[in-house]
Every structure is written in C-alpha cells, then in structure tokens.
Amino acid sequence: DADVTQTPRNRITKTGKRIMLECSQTKGHDRMYWYRQDPGLGLRLIYYSFDVKDINKGEISDGYSVSRQAQAKFSLSLESAIPNQTALYFCATSDFGAGATGELFFGEGSRLTVL
C-alpha cells in the first residue's frame, strides 16, 4: 500500500460543483502539502499544514480551502469549481527535526477535470 494515498485518482465535474480531494498518509509525518500541476508546468503550492492546528496559504490558494482532520489526513476542497482549476493535484508529506532533510513524499496524484 502507498504511504500517501489520494482519492479520487480521477474526477470529472461541472462548473460550480463542490469537489473534495482527500489525502491520507501512513508515514507519521506532521507536515502535509497540496500542490497543483498544470500541463507542462511545475508544481505550485496551494496550502500546507505543519501540524493539525496549523494551516498556511501557499502560492495559489484562491478558490481552494483545506481541512486537516488529523495528523494523517489533509483534504483539499474546491467550493465552486471552475474550468481553470482543471489540473493534476498532488498531496505530499515531509519529515522535519534535527537531521531531517525535509524530503517530500508524494501521493499518486488526483486528476481533476472541470467542464
């Protein structure tokens, strides 16, 4: 089983619908992230969380919200989806602490299409 699991893996929806992408991890990491990747482009950070009570906006948070339900779960919501939110979404976790590299561990991605 994957250490970082994203659901759904693929989703097609219509403009104006509410969508939730879920992420769960078994790595025991406190830090979790949501990134977005558009075709041919790099990853851009949407939101990140360094523990259950911590939520931070990333580079492109407008139109998105997140919930950190537990150490292992971090959900991304699109309250009213629009076509330019069509993208590949990645969840990731990282370690931290003395001697840690902060290496990111990614899920397999959730491909979202908004019609």
Next chain:
Amino acid sequence: LAKTTQPISMDSYEGQEVNITCSHNNIATNDYITWYQQFPSQGPRFIIQGYKTKVTNEVASLFIPADRKSSTLSLPRVSLSDTAVYYCLVGDPQTGANNLFFGTGTRLTVIP
C-alpha cells in the same frame, strides 16, 4: 524565500554525463539545496540534498561552490529512463521553507 533559476530544457545522448545548473543568488545561511526528479503523471521523487561542497549518492552528485549561489546536479552516464523533469529547491528544512517553491524545472530528454 530563495527563488531558483534553471534551464528550461536539455538534451543528452545515452551514456553521457549530464550537468544541470541551478542559480539561487539569494540563498540564506540555513538554506539547503534539494533536487527532485519527476516522471510524467507521477509525483516528484527526492534525488539528493546538500548544503556545501559536494554530496554524492547512488543516483547523482551535487556540487555546490563556496558562495552557494548556484549548484549543479550531475547525473553520470544517463540512460533513456533518466528522461524526466528535474527541480531545484532551496530553503531551510527546519522551517519547511525548502518545500514551498518548485519552479518550472529542467526537462531532460535522453536521446538513444
């Protein structure tokens, strides 16, 4: 946050050594340099991390000059399976700033 600049793309023949350079002129004292590799439709994968001088692992080497304003990822004897996008990130792992900005990366194409 220390932003990075990398070439958009590079081509190389199989068996050659590939060097990808990343510029990070405003790197801070506590920042580390981390490289990731990404294949299509997959999440990036950690390759190597360093602070200064040279770091080597089973996959790559990372060269960092004394001023730390740039770094070079070296891939020895590349194969077709090394065709991917490579990202250079800079930041402090303790604060988490090392994971906040990926940039567009360098698309490496290995030619038979």
